[in-house]
Amino acid sequence: MALTVAFINARLWNPPPTCRSAPKHVQDVSKATALGVTGDRISVIGSNEEVMAQTDEGTRVIDAKQGLLLPGFTDCHVHFLDGGYRLLSVSLRHCKTKEEFVGVLEEHIATQPPGAWITGGNWDHQQWGGVLPDKTWIDGISRNNPVWLNRLDGHMYLANSLALELAGVDCNTPDTPGGTIVRLEGGEPSGIFKDNATNWIVKAIPPRSHAESCAALEAAMSYVAARGVTKVHTMVTVDCHNGLWPSNMGRDADKQDVELAFREVELYKEFMESGKLRTRIRAALPAASWKRVLSEVLSEEVICDGNHDDGNTVNGNHSNSASRRKKYQMLDPKEYLQVGVLKAQMDGSLGTHTAAFYEDYTDTPGYKGDFIWDPSILRGHVSQAAAHGLDVCVHAIGDHANTATLDLFESVAKQLCESEGCSAEPRFRIEHAQHVRECDIPRFGTLNVVASMQMSHLADDGCWATQVIGKERVRTSWPMRSLLDGGAVVALGSDWFVAEPAPLQGMYDAVTRRTQDGAWEGGLEAAERVTVEEALVGYTCAAAYAAHEEERRGALGVGLLADLVLLDKDILRGEVEELLRTRVVVTMVGGEVVHEATSSTV
Secondary structure (H helix, E strand, O other), rough: OOOOOEOOEEEEEEOOOOOOOOOOOOOOOOOOOOOOOOOOOEEEEEEEHHHHHHOOOOOOEOOOOOOEEEEOOOEEEEEEEHHHHHHHHHEEOOOHHHHHHHHHHHHHOOOOOOOOOOOEEEHHHHHHOOOOOOHHHHHOOOOOOEEEEEOOOOOOOOOHHHHHHHHOOOOOOOOOEEEEEEEOHHHHHHEEEEEEEHHHHHHOOOOOHHHHHHHHHHHHHHHHHHHHEEEEEOOOOEOOOOOOOOOOOOHHHHOOOHHHHHHHHHHHHHHHHOOOOOOEEEEEEEEHHHHHHHHHHHOOOOOOOOOOOOOOOOOOOOOOHHHHHOOOOOOOOOOOOOEEEEEEEOOOOOOOOOOOOOOOEEEEOOOOOOOOOOOOHHHHHHHHHHHHHOOEEEEHHHHHHHHOOOOOHHHHHHHHHHHOOOOOOOOOOOEOOOOOOOOHHHHHHOOEEEEEOHHHHHHHHHOHHHHHHHHHHHOOEEOOOOOOOOOOOOOOEEOOOOOOOHHHHHHHHHOOOOOOOOOOOOOHOOOOOOOHHHHHHHHHHHHHHHHHOOOOOOOOOOEOOEEEEEEOOOOOOOOOOOHHHHEEEEEOOEEEEEEEOOOOOO
């Protein structure tokens, strides 16, 4: 059978065989100049002549022009549908003054009909000196439209007075466990809501239409494809239609309102079944909904139901969690949709001062942040989910949150090992692993906990992190070098919509550790810098390892999925600055070209 597509005149790369996340047998591609695809698989790697010998008149031949052909990038942490919505809404990400913020918003509101909710935003108050906006900034320009705008990290929102009125929020509205209503003098809500407190506004916001959701998904797929991303791990743990928090997250976990999270997965299934899904998706659903994931999404029986509250009991015959885990990886034979993974939030974010630390915030004496989840409740859910073969990833930013999550994973892994032997192999993940105590860094490797990091947060938060948590805690912040040296697998992502889903930029941030303000000569904690190849591993085979698929994708090899990205420059040979000047020429998913900068057909 002739090749479907052939790449010639290329440089090829594979992860080093010594890399912990690499497949068992890494093909040597150092002398290869061409690669052939048949259907959705790589079928030949070799010289131009060897590959061209398997072509016919129906084969598309792409001249790489000495560009670098790589395994397709995976962004290991996004909010995919949310990102699509924000592509279609107002963006305040780069506003550097109050006046610019108000002006951009006013222009957008002028394009919307009266009564329409104004959402999106991605604002960052650190851009204009750290003063939080409030409703008085925007009430005068939004009298006919309720406004609900997220800070770039999704942990803080701004509402105008009309939104407060529609939601029935006033000075008598109490704070919520795990969240804060920022107030003006006299107790009147300022319009700023943090974490769980955002639920006071949620009930007033109408759901998105199916047409809006489809448009957002189409926009998101095109956007990431242009950046070389072939797969995303999306965190479907919020009200995906407005970027909000489930009710009582972690405090009354079984009563979370997760309907919209499951509706998002249904949208992915709809696109998958109709052949319209152009980005591979691993969808992480809320941890508290593990039974529903099993029964409704995976059509599996819940075989054990121990004590949720303390997590000390796992009953029933669950000795097949490893085989179940393998079975749950896919919802379709073409491997476009995975759902066997859950997500929980241990704490908030640094920018909103809701990340949980052992010591006080440097700029807020007497306050250490707080857990969103009660760790004892979360342990129960993680224990039950893991026993049923579901993977679990937990968001942890502050050092206390990271320690608590590592303790939780260690306890559950030990319990699994005792009950079914150490072949269970859960691949627990900590999302962000941003501020970690030095004593906890080696535990990632020892416990085989994947560190799912977003180095774009260093470039952003690193501008002001020292003012917020002090020099000593910054010393072990975003500790990618130390984690790798300790034997951990580090998978990289963007946290889009928070940051751009741009792996080349993410690699640059990991290699240089430069902050956006350019304040750190040699990079923030330069000893934690990594090489370009180590950063590339984070977006390829380490990302595949994090999803139990290192033997199917994340590298170049005959029989592996043809998820590929062709770059116009060899990023492994030039100066690091070349990362920012490198262009994605072709992105391929399952043998299909989903993005092409210019025609490269011979």
